[in-house]
Structures are given as structure tokens and as C-alpha cells.
Amino acid sequence: MDDKRRGYGGVRKGSWTDEEDLLLKQCIQKYGEGKWRQVPPRAGLNRCSKSCRLRWLNYLRPNIKRGQFAADEIDLIFKMHKLLGNRWALIAGRLPGRTANDVKNYWNTHLNKKLSCERTVIVDDEEIKDMSNDNIIHSQMEIKVIKPQPLNFSKNYNKWFRGIDHDHDDTPMKASTIQQSDTEMLISTDQKTTLSSETKLDERLVWLESILLAEREVEEDQEDDHEKEEKKADQMMISSCPLSDGSSPHDEIITTSSSVNVQIDDAETKIDWDLLVDENFYFW
């Protein structure tokens, strides 16, 4: 074997052969995913555990979708990247069959270029003549990304979306005016993080609102070609997250099986549950 393809300790590196793929597949079928340290000896592979994990996750795992990204996938990547930045794993989680590596590669090779082109166009259009180029680029790129943290909902989590203030049961509540105490009660944290400051809550609300506004933009776009976009929106729905108690829709915040209508600053907007909620996890 080529010495270049060996790492320290004689571990093989580089492209995987069909034989190696087969060994890895058989091993994971037999023992299941996880315990990656044990995979190479079990499979009889001269690879490091990380390499095995990566190969499985990015290539061998069932239901991996290969080939061109669809228009709706690209659209979703754009929107998610706008909100989350380079959180490829999170973005990929919204695209069934796509891996973080796929999304990252696609962004770096296709979308990044497209974005920079669009930025140039924007700068031209706006005719900002008194600014230096550096300032223009800086102003365009200054996007505050609120990094989400995984939080676990308590059993009452859907109450938050239904707009029921726990202190004043059945009192409608606007999503943008949730009190800190509500969040403390309704959102329990697995990571033992406490929502102690107003600032933290504000940031989270800003993040939520940005998602909601993005969704609203989508809806405005959809008006142009409603039927077509409706189809797209359906495709974008990965899964639905119905209310656990199956309660009836609230006056102000209307829920359906796959989306929730919330009111922010007197404007109603619809948001897909699955954009926010992933198996009871909520990303702030």
C-alpha cells in the first residue's frame, strides 16, 4: 500500500474501497451505530474510528440522498443559513437525506458564490457612492447570528405556542411579549441552563421573530405563484408536530397539525412546527 495512505500507527487513510465499505456496513448492521472506537477491530478495518464514523454518516448510511439539490432544498439552505450561519448539522437536519458535509460542500461551491454575486448586485443597485468598498462589504456582511442552544420542552411546551399565560390561564398572550417567568416555567432545560436574564430571553425572541419574519417573506413570495409554491411548501415539511393534547385552536394563535399561526406586533404569521421543533427539542 502507498505509504502516503497510511497515518500514524499504520492506519489507512484516503478513499474507501468497496471492500472496506462492505466490512463497515456489515459491522454496523451487526452491532449498530455508536461505539466507534470498537468499529475498526470489529469490522477488521485498518481505519481510525473517526474515519469509520464519517464514512458511515456521510456515505453508507441508508436513505442518504445523492445528486443535485432541489430548488426547495436550496431555498431552505439559504434561509436557514441566514438565520443560523454555518451550523451545517442543524441545516442538514432540515433536509432529509442530506448530510452536513453535503450541505457545507454545496454551500461552499455553489451558494457562497451566488451570494457574493447577489451582494455585488445589491451594492450596484443601491448606488452607495460615498462609501468605500470596505464599508459596503462590511455593512452587507454584518449579520448577527444568534447561536441556538438545544433546549428540552416540558410537557407544557405547547402551551407557550398556544399563547396561554400560565399565571392567567386562558389569557391570550402575544409571542413577542412573553414574560421571563413563562419561559422559565414552560421551557425546562436539559443542559441545566437557566433563563435568568431578560437579555437572554430577548435574544431568543429576536431569533424566533427572525424566523417568523423569514417565514412571512416566504409567504409573500408564494403569492406570486401560489399553486407552485404551495407544492414546494409541502415538500419542505419534513414532519408534523401536532399538539400533544390535541386541543382546539386558540383564538389568537391558531395551530394546525404542521404549523402554528402566531401574532407578532399585530401581524399574524404562520410558522411550521418542524422548522422549530425537532423531536421535542427547541433550538434557541
Place this chain on the structure above:
DNA sequence: AATCCCGCCAACCGCATGGCA
């Protein structure tokens, strides 16, 4: 036909994080 160039993507590397003793 040979060589060069460039884009794409699989894979690697280093760091961060979480769990556990």
C-alpha cells in the same frame, strides 16, 4: 494527444462538548 487548470466532493484534522469515573 498531451498538458494544464479548475471545480467538486470525499475525507481529514483539530477543536468543542458532554458524559462518566
Place this chain on the structure above:
DNA sequence: GTGCCATGCGGTTGGCGGGAT
């Protein structure tokens, strides 16, 4: 509280293939 280990994530690299010259 600390250190170790396993795992996950994002940035980067390098090889391959196809188009251009």
C-alpha cells in the same frame, strides 16, 4: 472539581475528473 474518553462539528485539504488550451 478534574481528567479522560467518545463523539460531534466545522474548516480545510487533496485527489479526481472534466473542460480548455
